Amino acid sequence: MSNTVKVQPDLKFVKELQAVGGDSLKKCYQCATCSVVCPLSPADGPYPRKEMVWAQWGLKDRLVNDIDIWLCHNCGTCSDLCPRGAKPGDLLSALRNMAYRNLAPLPIIGKLMSSSAGLLPLAAIPAIIYGIIWVIMAGKVGSFLPTFEWNALDHSWVPVADGDIIFGGLFPGDYTIDPIFMVVFAFMIWGFYAGVRNMVKAFDAQPKTFIVGRKEEPCFCSCLIDTFKHEILNHSQFNDCNDDHSDELDQKRAGGHRMLMFGFVALMIVTGVVATGHWGGWLLRTLGITGLGDIVSAIGHTPMPLYHPIKLLAFVGAGLGIYGLVALTKRRVNLDQAKQSSSWYDWYLIVLIWTIFLTGVGAFLFRVMGVALLAYPVYYVHLITVFMMLAYLPWSKLGHLVYRTVALSYAKKIGRIPMGDDK
Incomplete structure (x- = not known):
């Protein structure tokens, strides 16, 4: 006698799914073409056919x-x-x-991130914070668009009439x-920690796959290293998505993602050197190692x-970042x-990253040209967008940098997909 399976459709879930991009799922009549043509779908329990069934039933x-x-x-390709x-x-x-809306805690942020209506309150938080700082500092230095000169004795910027545009002043x-930004970074880490914990807990119900010739299940750490080596650095799965029928924009997609990633890595290194030089120099001077402290400070000054x-x-x-953005935006526009x-x-993600890069470049150019009327407002917008990218990262599409990395590593651990070296 066969076992009875009780199906409890969630119609509210179906409506929510249609609202965030799955509006055409009812057209599916289960021909399985999508699973057949997918270059990444495993032979055992291929996707996305089963997801289409589950979505139609509200599972x-x-x-x-x-x-x-x-x-x-x-x-x-499937679409x-x-x-x-x-x-x-x-x-x-x-x-x-x-x-993205539900993995991390504080679902109100996920709800606000899900539509343009939530953009204003999300942007208002950093806008108010840095607006208050701007007003307070303007009162202290005597101008909303001040210029400065460096005081080597006090290691500080002093406002002067004919000085330089200094954002740090x-x-x-x-x-x-x-x-x-340290608080924002800690908030982001907390969000990802909770989100990844919830995701892995949900994955525990996944069936494991027996792979012939596999001696033992690899540890998660080795799977994570393998994912960084192949899927992140080499973008192997992006490349595997392409075939002889892929157009030029699809073929450049992997390169666009990779260039954007390397652009962010380069800028992270720059930020790290500046922060290390500044605070490292301060720490050394505090410890009485003045000479070395001055040298370290000069590196990141x-x-x-x-x-x-x-x-x-x-x-x-x-x-690199702008090159990658051009490739990804061009593909998105021509879909x-x-x-x-x-x-x-x-x-939202494309516009936000474009704004970060353009305001960063714009603030630099206006500073070099000495146009304070544009330099400071553009830098103010740059601070807002960087804040938004970091603070809301666990609830945004860019959160896939963490979630997908963990999922790919977990899938390798349970044998759902092969290790990169075994392909």
Whole structure:
């Protein structure tokens, strides 16, 4: 006698799923073309056909615990070849969008991140914080658009009439920029910690796969290293998504993601050197090692001359980032909306990163040209957008940097997908 399985559809879940990008899932009539053509889908329990079934039936519990939604790299092949225009690729994107909303704590942030209506209150938080700092510092230095000169004795910027535009003079790093971003960074880490914990706990219900010839289950750490080596540094799965029928924009997609990633890495190194030089020099001077402290401070002292190696690295990072953004934006703009759609999450992320890079470059150019009327407001917007990117990262599409990395590593650990070296 067969066992009876009780199906409890969640119609509210279906409506929410349609609202975040899965609006065409009802068109699916289960031909399985999507699973057949997917270059990444495993032969055992392939996706996205089963996800289409579960979504149509409103099986929320199965979908929210499904590791396969993170294995898809959204190349769009399944949606391009779907004979009914059901857009299975969009469904998997929509499921990830729902995961961003609910994995991390404070679901109110996820709800605000899910539509343009929530953008204003999210942006208002850093705008108010840095607006108050601007007003207070303007009262202290005597101008909303001040210029400064460096006081080597006090290691501080002094406002003068005919000085230089110095962002650190109006927004001092010691007690405005650095403390705020340290709190933001800690908040982001907490959000990711809770989100990853919830995700791994849900994955524990995943069946393990027996792989012939596999001696023992690898540890999670080795799987994580393998994921960094292949999927992150080499973008192997992005490359695997391409085939002989991929157009030029799809073929450049992996390169665009990789250049943007390297751009961020370069800028992170620049930020790290500046912070280490500033606080390292302060610590050494506090300990009485004045000479070495001054040398360390000089390494990270800003603004740096244009020929400084760290400044040159910043230029390289900005160039790589903009190149990657151009490639990704061009592909997104040229998508055939009848086959593959772009959601609010997609455009929010692209516009936010564009704003970060353009305001960063713009603030630098206006500072060098001495246009304080533009330099300070552009830098103010830059602070707001960087704050938004970091603080809300666990609830945004960019959160896949962490969630997908963990999911890919976990999938390798349980044998759902092979290790990169075994392909």
